[in-house]
Amino acid sequence: MHASRVDFHHHFVPPRHLEAILAQRESGRTPPWSTELSIAEMDKNGIATAICSLVQPGVWLGGSVEAARTLARECNEYGARMVADHPGRFGLFAVIPLPDTEGSLREIEYALDTLKADGINLFTSFEKKYLGDPAFAPVYEELNRRRALVYVHPTQPVCCMGLVPGVTVSTIEYATDTTRTIASLVYSGTTTTFPDIRFIFSHGGGTMPFLLGRFERLASEKKDPWLKNGAAPLLRTFHYEIAQASHPGALDALLRLAPISNVLFGSDYPLRPASEAVEGVTAYAFTEAQRRAIERENAERLVPRLREGSARR
Numbered sequence: 001m002h003a004s005r006v007d008f009h010h011h012f013v014p015p016r017h018l019e020a021i022l023a024q025r026e027s028g029r030t031p032p033w034s035t036e037l038s039i040a041e042m043d044k045n046g047i048a049t050a051i052c053s054l055v056q057p058g059v060w061l062g063g064s065v066e067a068a069r070t071l072a073r074e075c076n077e078y079g080a081r082m083v084a085d086h087p088g089r090f091g092l093f094a095v096i097p098l099p100d101t102e103g104s105l106r107e108i109e110y111a112l113d114t115l116k117a118d119g120i121n122l123f124t125s126f127e128k129k130y131l132g133d134p135a136f137a138p139v140y141e142e143l144n145r146r147r148a149l150v151y152v153h154p155t156q157p158v159c160c161m162g163l164v165p166g167v168t169v170s171t172i173e174y175a176t177d178t179t180r181t182i183a184s185l186v187y188s189g190t191t192t193t194f195p196d197i198r199f200i201f202s203h204g205g206g207t208m209p210f211l212l213g214r215f216e217r218l219a220s221e222k223k224d225p226w227l228k229n230g231a232a233p234l235l236r237t238f239h240y241e242i243a244q245a246s247h248p249g250a251l252d253a254l255l256r257l258a259p260i261s262n263v264l265f266g267s268d269y270p271l272r273p274a275s276e277a278v279e280g281v282t283a284y285a286f287t288e289a290q291r292r293a294i295e296r297e298n299a300e301r302l303v304p305r306l307r308e309g310s311a312r313r
């Protein structure tokens with residue numbers, strides 16, 4: 001299969017990260033992962049490059065600040081070695097130890113300047129703080145200065161675990177937590193204050209596209225200056241990858257809001273098989289030009305180094 005797709009939602013599981021996660025919980029083990037398994041999955045599904053990120057909940061596991069800083073550094077260096085060992089096949093969204101501001105600023109510098117990561121991986125919430133919280137402003141100032149690419153993945157929200165017996169957190173709350181953090185960023189004015197951060201939201205923006213009318217109504221009620229034209233103009237500036245949102249209902253809702261230029265391919269491997277996203281994009285009524293944009297061309301604009309691989313093919 002000719003490989004051209006770029007996967008923006010592809011997890012890697014460094015041994016130290018898995019060890020740290022399993023020390024914190026008894027269940028919810030991550031599926032088997034290795035670099036070789038990732039490459040095999042990519043090859044089966046026409047994926048040329050996977051931009052990798054950690055599984056939730058990242059590196060802030062309720063321990064010490066130093067433990068989170070150390071784990072972030074170890075995971076980022078593991079990811080950078082993986083990128084170097086397999087030229088063209090992987091990229092890296094580096095993790096930072098939020099809510100530790102000082103450690104996060106140090107790791108941004110190291111990850112982007114030394115490791116040459118493609119961007120930064122944030123999670124939808126840290127403890128009880130969503131991404132529009134003013135406590136994160138110093139980190140956003142630096143990310144905005146760098147015009148950084150920031151990939152946002154959901155995590156277990158403190159507020160809402162175990163609400164419905166027999167229904168897992170991932171079934172409802174992951175998509176909902178993405179919506180909560182988008183609302184936090186938009187209604188707090190954070191995205192307006194830091195307009196050069198290029199946000200990518202996973203799972204097609206969660207439930208936000210379905211709730212667009214409610215977002216617009218609240219914007220009109222709040223009457224904040226950055227919402228004078230409603231919420232939609234801000235929401236359209238974000239990028240959205242379509243892992244677990246590649247079915248017609250999700251795509252219909254997303255494409256009513258986001259231009260094709262802001263839609264990206266994502267698989268959620270190893271949590272989901274990459275074939276799921278491939279089949280969804282293939283079956284949907286995209287034109288060939290739209291499909292090429294989603295699967296690669298939009299990625300090349302966000303991560304220019306990918307054009308080199310395209311030229312070699």
